[in-house]
Every structure is written in C-alpha cells, then in structure tokens.
Amino acid sequence: MNSIRTVIKFTFLNRFRSKAFFIITAIIALVITLGVNLPVIIEKFSTDEPVRVGVVQEGLPDAAMLSEYFKANPGSNISIVLFSAGTDGQQNDGYLQSEMDAGKIDGYLYYKSEYQVVYKSENPLELGLKERLQAAMQNIKLQSDLKTLGISQDAMTQLQTPLILDIEQVSDTKNAKTESEMMMAYVFVYALLFLLYTGVLGYGNMVAMDISGEKSSRVMEIMISTVSPLKQMFGKIVGICLVGLLQMLIFIAVAGANLSIPQNKTIIQDLGLNVSDISPALLIYFVIFFIGGYFLYATLFAAVGSLVSKTEEVGQAIMPITFLIIAGFMTAMFGLTNPNATFIVIMSYIPFFTPMIMFLRIGMATPAFWEIAASIIVLFLSILGMGWLAARVYRTGVLLYGKRLSIKELRHAMKSLQVSK
C-alpha cells in the first residue's frame, strides 16, 4: 500500500508550497548571508582612518616614543597627534577638549597622576582601543624603566622575545587534533548544534501543530477512517522531516556559497581556520543525529499533538518536551568546552540527549567507535519504542475531544478505544 507515500507527499507539498515556508526560508537565508558577511561589511563601513589621539608633548613623558610606536605598528589603527604644551595642565586639558570639539582629534590622553593616565573621548570606546593604548604605554614604560635600570639592548631584546605556546590535543586514539582543527571543530560543532537544536524543536513543533490542526478542523474524523493512524502519523513525521532537511540544505548551501566568496575566504584564513580541517565524518554524523533526534522528538510531539483539541493549546502542551530539548542544548553548550566531563559522557548515552551530546563529543573529543555505535543503537531503539507508544496514544488521542486528560484517564481511554485489527 502506498497510502503512507500519499500522506508524505501531501504533507511535504503543503508545507513546501505555503507562503510561510517561502518567507521563513528567505528571511533565515538573508540572516545567514548577513551573518557570514558581517566581518566584511563591518570592515567596509568602519573608517580606515586610524583613531586620532591627542597628546600634549610635554604633558606625557615619552609622548614622542608613543607616537613612534604607533607609526611602527599601523595595524593598531591609532595615530598620535602631538600638541605643544600650554602654561599648565588644566589649560592643556581645555585646549585638547576644544581641539576635539573642532573634530581634529577623536580623543586625548593626559596624566592624572604618576601611574594613572586618562583617555577622554566623546565616542564610545572602540573595541580593543583601551587594550591597544595600554599595551603601547606599558611597553614604552617597560623600555624606559629598563633603560633607567641600565639593561643592555641585547638583554632587552632577549627579555622581550615571546614564548610560543601551541595547543595540541592528545588522546588514546591516533587522530589527535591540531589547534586549527580544534578551532574549526568548535565553530562547526557549535553551528551544527544550533541547527540540530532549532531543527528538532522547530520541525517537531510543526508536527504537533499539524496534527492538532487536523484535529481542531475535524479533518481527523475523515483521515482516521481513510488511512490507518500509524501510517498517518509516520507519514506526517516523514513529510515534515523532508521539509526540514530541504530547508537545512538550503541554509547550508547559502552559508557555503557566502563563505566561498573571496573576501570571506580570506577572513576565515585570517582567523586561522581552515575549512578543509572539517572532517566529512562529522557531517555524516550530523545527518544521522539530526534524523535520529528529529524522529525521537517528533513521535513525542505527535503523541502530544494528538491529545490537544485546539491548536492554541499546543504551545502549552508541548512545554515539557521543549524543556527537554533546551536542557540538552544547554548541556551541549557547556560540553563544548568540557567534552570529556563525566556527566557529559553519561548524558551522551541518554537517548533524549544523545543527538546533541554524542555529536558534540565526536566533534570536540575522540570517543571510541563502540561508544558512538552504542549510543546510536540506543537512540534508534528508543525511537522504535517511542514510535510504538506514540502510535498507541495517537490513535486514542485523535478520537478524543474536550477536556485535557490525565495520564490515568488516557490509559483508560487507550484500553476502551482499542482499534480493531
């Protein structure tokens, strides 16, 4: 019988052809495009001109050195504008203030006390400006202090030679990850976790809405007399899953296309990331865990949706499932930095959390293959179990209208409303 195919097709096409699908997909694609291009856009819009910092030549010791320092480091994006001293400090302050008002400088530095410098500016502090100024002044202070202490130039160079620290992950398996790989894995796993979370939540919601919608419009009466509840439920779940996969594919394609624009490519390289460090196995695991997670939660959503007579009540009814997904996501966020913590390892075997947490472990740590296999087997067995239970609740739920049921009442109804075989 191909009635399940008919249900899948109908569910898929109705979602796919709806205006809502088109609008939401377009909006999210636009957001992704913006997000990916944001660094380039910011760069385009931010003035290439350095921040002009006014300094009174005599007001700050080593003002000339500071000016030299920034000239030697154009990357820090600061230029020092030197002014001649007036009669007293207060007057200098006022003078620089008036220069700033005239738009000749963006801000100015002056000594408050011996070890306290103040930077005054009308603009909100540009990101990292304080750090850059401080680093420069600290550096100059150190050099002048060392000079005062009589340290030779060679010794000074030696003192300032930085130590290089490289991070390399070691594990019992051979596939240790380099820093770039780990960085890339972090970004990638984070992005995919987010997709997994929003996908399972969003499409699961859709399943519940669709089913309770059929119930509230009473199409359900015709549907259950036309096709078996089991086929109807799984047809719907699969149909929406296909819509979800299609949408995800569109998003991933949009993100990929944007990332391959030359300007964006250089930015990724500037960040020390290398796209080729993404392991293709991770993508395969993503698909497995997305489908597994979706099916596990979708059967739950379907069961709950079948018990609700009005679509307005769906949000409230699915709250517990929503919390379960949020809990999984939060744990995964924590696990990103602690993938080997004991409770993360334990939670990766609990089927409701497996999709996110085992996926995270695969991405960020190196679980043994048997661990991955075991968690996937547990996950798919749970899907079968949940599917069986949900189908029983479903075929009872779709016949019941009116008040919300307690679990006891539901069990009673499940017994008395048994569908003939």
Place this chain on the structure above:
Amino acid sequence: MYSISLNQITKHYGAKTVVNQAEINIRQGEIFGLLGANGAGKTTTMRMVLGLIAPDQGKITWFGKSYTDQLRRAIGYLPEERGLYPKIKVSEQILYFAELRGSTRAQADKNLKDWLSRFNISEYYDKRVEELSKGNQQKIQFIAAVIHNPQLLILDEVFSGLDPVNVELLKATIKDIQAQGTTILFSSHRMEHVEELCENICMLHKGNTVLEGNLREIKNTYPRERVLLETDQNVNGFESLTGVTDVQKSGRKYDIRISDSRVAKEIMALASNQAEIFHFQIMEPSLNEIFISKVGGVNE
C-alpha cells in the same frame, strides 16, 4: 449476505455502557436509518462500523468478513462534525482523500469535476475551503465521502445546515447512489428525512435498541390515532363522539385525535351530513411521534 452485520454488540466506556447488545443487519443496496437522541450511542456505533474502535462484546462483519485494512477503501464517511482542511484548495484535498482510498488521481479528478458540476459549484475547484459558504462546504464534504465510489456509505446528519433546495438535491443524490448498489447507513434527528429515505431502521436510546426493523411494519404496529379533515363549511359536534380525544381547528381544516380507529367512520358520517368533504385522511403515526413515544424526551 449482509453488507454490514452487527451481532449483539456491546461497548463500554469505563463503567458506562454506551451501546448495549445492538443487533443491526444491513442488506446490500439499502438505506438503513440509525436514529436516536443525542448521546444515544449513534456515533459510537458508527465508529465501530467504520472499524475505528472495536466492540467489547459481539461481532461485526463487513460483507461477511472480519475487518481488514482494505475495508477503508470500500467505505465512505461523512462525519457529523464537518472537517476539511480550511486553507487547502478543494481539488487538492478531495484528490488526496481519493488517492488515500486507492483511486488514481486521474479518475478521481474526473469524478470530482462531475460531482462539482452536479452540485452546480464547478467554480470552487480551485478555491480554498475557508472561502466557501457553510452549505457549499457541506457539499464538498459530501463529495469527499463519495469520491472513491464506496460500496458502503456512512452519512451522519447529512442534511444539517442545508437549505431546503439543497436538501432535496442531496436526497435525490443519495437515492441515485443507492440505485447504483451502494449500501447506505444514515443517521439523522430529522424523522421526516428518515421516513422518506429508509426502508429499515434502528432506534437507539441510551445505548439500548428500542426499535428495530422494517419501517413500514413498525408503523403498522402503531394504532392510527389521527384524522385529517377538510370541508367547505363548519362542522360541529366532533367532541361529542365517543373515542375523540382532541380537535384542533384551523379555518375549515380539522386535526382530530382519536383513541380508536373505528371512530373515523363516525367522523366521516358526521362531516358528510353537515358539509361537503374535500379531504379525509386517517393518518398513520409519524416516525416523529413514534420516536417521542419511545424515547420519551424532546426530539432535539
């Protein structure tokens, strides 16, 4: 062989008995009336006939066999609570239902167009259901039940919400479908519809069968207690005849209640002495009256 046979069917919901030892046999090609007030057990009985729920006791057979999944394709159902997808085009959802019940898309599309033109609503093929009036939604709902040419058609309160013109249209349609050999299980509150369409009936009251069998025979077992009379002049003295219990007069029309059908002759004699008789009829009890006498309550 019966199309549907319910043999001593009992169904409980918890401690409540919803259907008690129902015995219904429906021959192929007949229109069978299932009657009862609200809460009498009609919907539960229909759901059992649809195979949605199983009886606790007793046995149901469809065309002589037990339930199989294939039966869904042989059954058409018009539920009391109307339900269509509000935001989906008429054609799309009707074809969906037809496909689910095993029709090919092309055949179903042809059927749908025939049905729409028969109901004079061809222009709704591409409209969304929510754009249609209640009455037209009802017609679409009816088409959804018959699009796959079912062998067994279950109609729950099919006429509710329709204007008189459309009631007549639908009645004629139902008779046509029956003439093609389809078995129809029909439920209604409106006894005049049942009287007009059904040959056999089953009347339920609080889950119990209070009347079952051939409508004609059932009626014959009830005494004829009503005389309708129309004359050219006023006639007096009906009240004084023994056996007359009530006289209602409107213009020169009389509606006389009697306790014994033999009194009818005396009424005739009395009337013909005083005036010319245009119309004289000894009424058989209406199903409505039988229903009220059996169920006791108000016919809702």
